[in-house]
Amino acid sequence: MARPVTPSFRERVYALVRSIPEGRVMGYGHVAAALGNPGAARQVGYGMAALPPETDVPWHRVIHSDGSLATKGDPVRLVVQRGLLMREGLQFRRDRLDMAAVGWVPATG
């Protein structure tokens, strides 16, 4: 089956996001930097936008670098994401997460 020998940036994003443990979150820029492209934060979010609703990628664990959530002009999706995060035990502080506490860095625990 068509499996690219050189996985696209998006593929790498999905793989990393899938490896984010429950109760932890990562910023778009952090994901991009972990993939070796510290300037491709927007591409990370763009990849999330292309995810189907039945995806196995925990896209809700990827948020803004400042701990807030992305809206993309769809406030409904925002509420859903917040619910998913709270369901994992994350605490919101005025519609924002404490990245210093719940922020996760791969290969470091």
Place this chain on the structure above:
DNA sequence: ATAATGACTGAAT
């Protein structure tokens, strides 16, 4: 090949 797009980010106001 070029141009437009966009779940972002950091600095300045």
Place this chain on the structure above:
DNA sequence: AATTCAGCCATTA
């Protein structure tokens, strides 16, 4: 602390 502006770069047409 909140808002605004310009830069960034992979994907799509």
